[in-house]
Amino acid sequence: AQRVTQPEKLLSVFKGAPVELKCNYSYSGSPELFWYVQYSRQRLQLLLRHISRESIKGFTADLNKGETSFHLKKPFAQEEDSAMYYCALSGSSGSARQLTFGSGTQLTVLP
């Protein structure tokens, strides 16, 4: 079974402060991890994926297999970063790949 845990439902930081959204997972195989973001009144969209090791909108996330974590970080938060963030794991079930989502973290960046 695959599971994703986001321990913080709500997170508030001030503009310019660092932000870290936590994500832990459990999966017996080799996982692929993603972060999705949902801005107000917009559709859910892919933010970044661990396999590409990219930085999007200043956000980065490193897969730590030892700690089974994939925390999302940004050194200086901006007000436009306020959104709901979902961590997701892609694991194979038979020949299919399915995404399992965490419960989400609502990030609010205060002015």
Place this chain on the structure above:
Amino acid sequence: DGGITQSPKYLFRKEGQNVTLSCEQNLNHDAMYWYRQDPGQGLRLIYYSQIVNDFQKGDIAEGYSVSREKKESFPLTVTSAQKNPTAFYLCASSIARGGSYGYTFGSGTRLTVV
């Protein structure tokens, strides 16, 4: 303009009625998915389909049914057997076996039982 279209945006259902949510994609994706989004619970998988005329139950399939007669379309029927259907429903698609590329999501349908 490629993407996924869900309709309607808002849907109201009376107790005991079946309703069907539409999901159409023009991305030429093989796989399609239905998720239910509830506050505090994230997204839970209802059904998924890897290929035309084939689909599999997800984690919360009870009270729902789907069909996949065309590659572009994956409608979801919420039956009267679904005890708590009021929720936000999201459809997604992906390249088959394309976990590394993630999913593309529709804008969702909000279903309310009245």
